[in-house]
Amino acid sequence: MGHFILRRFVQTLIVLFFVTIFAFFLIRLAPGNPAIMMLPDGAPESAVKEMEIKLGLDKPLYVQYYKYIKGIFTEDFGLSTAYKRSVGSIIRARFPYSAKLAIWSVLIGCVIAIPLGIIAGSRQGSATDFFAMMFALLGQSMSPVWLSVLNMLVFGVWLKWLPTTGTGSYKHYILPILTLAYPMAASIARIGRSGMIDTLSEDYITATYARGLSKFKVNWKYAFRNALVPIVTLVGIQMGSFLAGTIIVETVFGVAGIGQLLNIAVGNRDYALVQSLLLISSLCFVVINFIVDIINSFIDPRNKLN
Amino acid sequence: MIDKKNVLLQAKHLKKYFKLSRKSYLYAVDDISFEIESGKTLGLVGESGCGKSTIGNVVMRLIPQTDGELLYKGKDIFKVDKNESFELRKKMQIIFQDPYSSLNPRKTILQILSEAFVIQKVCSRNEIKKNVLELCDIVQIPHNLLNHYPHELDGGMRQVVGIARALSLNPDFIVCDEPVSSLDVSVQARIINLLMDIQKKRKISYLFISHDLSVVRHISHRVAVMYLGKMVEIADTDDIFRNTMHPYSIALLSAVPTIEKFGENKTRILLQGDVPSPINPEHGCRFVKRCWMTGPKCHTSEEPPFKEVESGHYVACFYAEKARMLMNEYTKNRGKINND
């Protein structure tokens, strides 16, 4: 078991290392000189020179990279040109909002979709199956762009049940969470359904029936744990890439999370912030998937051993 | 006995180790030597994990060998250059076990059978159809099947197509890797007869790999028994089946359920436990943990020598004579017990 975790951990580090390299060079691609951006317009040549030294742009690339990496560990992501404040502090302030959104939407997604997928898979061709398929197909075709606007329009503007923008009481979070949760629930239901269908066609399920177990036990204990493996993997991926999902939703519903921050950073051409957000989101993705792999290895011992 | 002049293919100390991790290796094939006369069949029998299929793949150069030589008409084919090895492909061919995966499902039988001619460019485009039809007549494939797809044929016919493909460049050596193991008995007989007829007509030698002893006995002139990457015994077919010397071969032979002796109980030697893992095996005899008659020498780390006990009959066991003698005794008094 330990060997498997170590191997996966090393793989995670390698991926993260390359992501930092990608993020580091990405910013170099940006047009213009960050030093000029930091100074008020029309600053003299000497001031620009001095700012460059301050930002360490004159040193060779690998030194800059080393400084950049050291910065990550000390949470010093450099200065945001737009906010003139340290990037770390900005992100730390906004991260909880996005995290809250993500966790709730994944929870609601699972609570709705896992039972739906399992029942649809076990009763193939029944009404629940057809409903689950429709639910999943519609959900996956709903672009967050359209779904968020539609929800805002229907529940916010027309029915006026819920506030449409801003953060405050729990009420403000209902619409964004539903908008995020529905597409997630759709793909979880789909994966759950196909996982069940594949599992139920296996020999050991016939063997379990041949040993006198009831349909309920077979579906919900013996087939369920096999179908759970692909579901956990998918939830890991969705949980991990929550930042991407939240960008649209936070922008439309005005939730002050890091998704909205990315959109603003892009608007202000604040490359240091964009670079750090990219790093944070892939860090979340990689860490969460690492955890999911460990959970999966408890559920299904096969991938633990090979 | 081996007629030295007539040897077509000779393997010398073939080795194939699969590197699993830094310090653990899988010893699939460990120092195997054998000779095959032209027009003759060497049967290679053994249970799963004994390395018989690996030998087939190494001989056909589908996977690289770790060590050893393979002399085809006296010339080591592991050391030939690129285009000579391309030429050699014509001479050596292979037939596979699973009829469902040995033919490309997206090609018609005609395309499958013309592939060899296209790759080796042995004849012009329009002659290919003629050659393919000739092939079909040799193995009795009805011509109307040519534009069918493999999934429209039954298992037996697919194996026949596999054999036709192997014959297309008229090789003089074919590796048969369990060709009949996944076929039903009635179809199996047809394929075995076909292989033996072809051998007589075209003097092709076979390396016949199988776990089914009765099939190997029926088709082979000489038989080699494998255990965990090692060759434990090799001899002419009648010699090895009537006068088995190695304890493992004896046990293997006694384990086969047969219908001939259903009357009185067959003397059965039951090996205990499972085949040990071929990963980093210790030195010394590999069968020692499951052997039913071990002596003091067996538990040392000394490898039992693969020596010629009788003419043409090689065994890798310190106590080979004792094993045969013990077995005859068992059979005799078991026989006596049943008659009382």
Place this chain on the structure above:
Amino acid sequence: MNNSIIWKRMKRSPFFMVGLIVIMFLFVMVFIIPSFVHYKPTENNLMETFRSPDWLSKGLKGHVLGTDELGRDVFSRLLYGGRYSLMIAFIVVFLQIIIGTVLGIVAGFFGGIIDSIIMRLCEIVLAIPNLVLAIAIMAVMGKNLSNLIFVLTFAGWVDSCKVTRNNAEVVRSQDFVRASTALGATNSRIMFREILPNITTPIIILASQRFGFTILLEAALSFLNLGIQPPIPSWGNMISAGRSFMAIYPWLVFAPGIALMLCILAFNFIGDGLRDVLDPKRKM
């Protein structure tokens, strides 16, 4: 399964037929109808801003779906927007499939070092969520069309590479591949004459799914005005523009929204339908 059986199964799969009909309807709307529409998508007419849709009362002459904040005809913008989105999606999916298939087959066939390098590469690209990656690159490299195509392709080639690689690895272990090697076939012949024809089914199914994803991603980027730049119409930037007026003039948002949903739904329908049709084990 030869073609006649496939066509029979297609006819019997509700998903496939519904998806096909909707796609055909969309194609007609997007590629043929625009030439008949009276108004140009970028033709401003400040006199007639926010006209409510007069549907087909004036046939294609009038503002079928009304006008937007700059008096431009929403219907023609919708159709031209759709044309852009679909064409971009075609190019992107085509590129994704080519890159993914070639890399996938090479990884699946050779295995070992080459396979792990390509797989690590995939993991790295996957480690950064699609939209974040696309936004970062667009923000840095500028918002022209070629960058958009590059970004959409770069964000999505990994899926087809992984699917192809897994299938190629299965096919490579089949005996008929070893038989071709034994006949002396070269590696490239085996990869593209033996392995490729046997993995077309998963690639086709994947392609139809990638269509949906690509259009979704393009719409999101355009919504954040990083994708197709106004005045060129795209469903994404139409929704984005219409958002501020949606309370009073909802059709500005409904038209592109429903078109977007319908298009992606159709491609998902076709994807599901194809999976049932092309998978021999699935009972129709």
Place this chain on the structure above:
Amino acid sequence: MSDKLLEIKDFSVKFSTEYAEVFAVNHVNIEISSGESIGLVGETGAGKTTIALATLNLLSKNASVKGDILFKGNSVFSMSDKELRTMRGAKIAMIFQNPLTALNPVFTVGEQIAMVIRAHENVSRKEAMERAKELLNMVGIEKRRFKEYPNQFSGGMRQRVGIAASLACNPELLIADEPTTALDVTIQAQILELMKQLQQKYSTSLLMITHNLGIIAELCQKVAVMYAGTIIEYGTVKEVFSNPLHPYTKGLLNAIPKLEGERKRLEAIPGLIADPQNLPVGCKFEPRCTKCDDRCKEFMPSMVKINDNHYIACYAVN
């Protein structure tokens, strides 16, 4: 309550698939009394596994059944769900062919045996696990390995777990569906020996399904030879194998290479294996039979008694 443990009466099964109707089993009659072991031998597609699954009423939904299967007098097809559950695993148990797919990969070996015990007797989880360990020991697996997962066992070991699970509640009838086909010869010998001992110890009756005639000769008293879903020859093993009458049985026995004796050329049975989607009207073996006449073409021959230990369904013979 008739003394016959299992009676299969004029039993037929037809699967309706997308393209065609598959006649898997056609008018089969088998009787097993307690303590008796019968071999069901035949080639692929002869309908052997279908009969096994039908006995436990586990056929897939697209199967339509004619005739009946009685277990101790009452029909398995009219049993309530609850009755079926009490029968499966406790009265009739089944061993499956492929050890790699017959065990649930995500549950430990101990759990998979204990689940059978707890399904039939309300015992505590701990006590069921104890009995599972005993069963593992009985089939030759160390007790301490009960918390390991199936993929940590070899094929032979997994089949032993399957046997342990099937014998957990001392069934009266054991159905073995090609239990050793996927195993090596020496491991197969161990499994057959184990089954022989367990059968004597618990006097369970056995329905042995295989295509290997040698296994039948080793393990069974009676044998039924099946071809294309029908039984064409039935009798004691000694009688049928030493004096085969039906052309198909003779063809089978001549087509098998022997381990001893002279190596004469094998007699292959001409023609293809019967296609269950379009079977001939009369005798199913008629297209491949050298001795067939018009009667064989029109009517399906019914079983005729040669002597107490030998029955045959063929016009040409009697």
